[in-house]
Amino acid sequence: MLKKITLLLAMVFVMTNSALADPDKLATLRKGALNKEVKAPPIPRVYNDDKRQVRSYPEQPPTIPHQIRNYQIDLNTNRCMFCHSRKAIEESQAPAISITHYMDREGQFLATVSPRRYFCTQCHISQNKVKDLVPNSFVDIDAILQQKSKK
Amino acid sequence: MSKLFSLLLRIYRALRRPSVHFSLGFLTIGGFIAGVMFWGAFNTALELTNTETFCISCHEMEDNVFAELKTTIHYSNRSGVRATCPDCHVPHEWTNKIARKMAATKELYGKVFGTINTKEKFEAKRLDLAKHEWARFKANNSLECRNCHEFDNMDFTRQSPRAAKFHSTSLASGKKTCIDCHKGIAHKLPNMKGIKGL
Numbered sequence: 001m002l003k004k005i006t007l008l009l010a011m012v013f014v015m016t017n018s019a020l021a022d023p024d025k026l027a028t029l030r031k032g033a034l035n036k037e038v039k040a041p042p043i044p045r046v047y048n049d050d051k052r053q054v055r056s057y058p059e060q061p062p063t064i065p066h067q068i069r070n071y072q073i074d075l076n077t078n079r080c081m082f083c084h085s086r087k088a089i090e091e092s093q094a095p096a097i098s099i100t101h102y103m104d105r106e107g108q109f110l111a112t113v114s115p116r117r118y119f120c121t122q123c124h125i126s127q128n129k130v131k132d133l134v135p136n137s138f139v140d141i142d143a144i145l146q147q148k149s150k151k
Numbered sequence: 152m153s154k155l156f157s158l159l160l161r162i163y164r165a166l167r168r169p170s171v172h173f174s175l176g177f178l179t180i181g182g183f184i185a186g187v188m189f190w191g192a193f194n195t196a197l198e199l200t201n202t203e204t205f206c207i208s209c210h211e212m213e214d215n216v217f218a219e220l221k222t223t224i225h226y227s228n229r230s231g232v233r234a235t236c237p238d239c240h241v242p243h244e245w246t247n248k249i250a251r252k253m254a255a256t257k258e259l260y261g262k263v264f265g266t267i268n269t270k271e272k273f274e275a276k277r278l279d280l281a282k283h284e285w286a287r288f289k290a291n292n293s294l295e296c297r298n299c300h301e302f303d304n305m306d307f308t309r310q311s312p313r314a315a316k317f318h319s320t321s322l323a324s325g326k327k328t329c330i331d332c333h334k335g336i337a338h339k340l341p342n343m344k345g346i347k348g349l
Contacts, residue, residue, distance in 0.1 A: 048311045049311070049312065050311060050312045050313050066311065066313060067311070069224070070222065070223055070224070070336070072335055072339060072340055075342070076339070076340055076341055076342045076343060077335070077340045077341075077342070077343040079335070082332075
């Protein structure tokens with residue numbers, strides 16, 4: 001019983017302490033005190049050079065190397081398919097959506113884009129010209145394998 | 152029938168007879184001034200119907216197409232140039248403008264009878280309405296686009312590689328016109344099933 005009470009007290013102590021901590025020192029992406037309005041950062045520019053980027057791992061959905069401002073993707077139409085559909089690529093020379101996009105969840109191949117793959121921007125995104133908000137320690141699998149073989 | 156004929160004949164004779172009370176100077180100069188005033192009034196009225204304020208005085212326009220335009224680059228952008236309704240939907244050249252204005256009288260009929268006075272009715276008719284505009288742009292080689300976006304003045308080196316590629320090939324050869332690729336840039340697209348390319 002005593003143990004439980006001490007544990008509870010310890011928890012309360014930790015919680016109140018962290019809440020009372022200096023708001024400026026909180027690790028957030030706000031870059032400012034919680035109780036103050038922070039100036040909104042400028043809207044970043046988008047990479048628009050049409051250069052395909054390396055994929056960090058094989059399953060990574062490729063990023064979009066161009067502007068997609070106001071692209072309409074809804075029940076009525078899908079702007080991306082204007083260039084990336086099976087039939088459009090001859091003219092557009094854009095990469096076609098892969099065969100996995102035709103698969104339903106049972107692994108059946110459909111005649112056209114599967115509904116669960118219809119909303120392109122759920123996985124594919126264009127890239128902003130900004131600095132990383134937080135440091136990233138991601139290491140490519142090739143680098144890890146190389147390190148291991150050296151050992 | 153003969154009554155109408157005799158009336159026309161009387162008017163014709165009155166017009167042919169020289170004036171009895173008015174001097175030649177009054178008739179020519181007065182006629183000229185009246186003509187200028189009439190023409191000025193006509194043009195002022197015409198230009199009044201060619202403003203954004205006039206277009207969105209109907210809720211059909213304000214709540215649907217105008218609301219959609221607001222988020223696009225033609226309405227809000229860094230340089231402050233704005234294309235409003237008539238810039239794209241009314242030809243700038245006089246003859247075509249009058250022809251379009253006459254065709255637009257059908258819209259008055261639509262307004263009176265409430266053809267698209269609800270969101271649902273508008274959405275149901277959206278494809279038809281869009282098709283009219285696409286056909287118009289296709290027929291006049293996207294003239295209203297080119298009033299600002301002059302092909303000869305385009306600097307391909309300032310365009311993205313993709314844009315430069317298509318503009319210097321398909322557009323340059325005249326195989327395609329602006330609207331072929333740039334559908335739905337100012338308003339939301341209707342259900343595009345079966346429309347070429349989408």
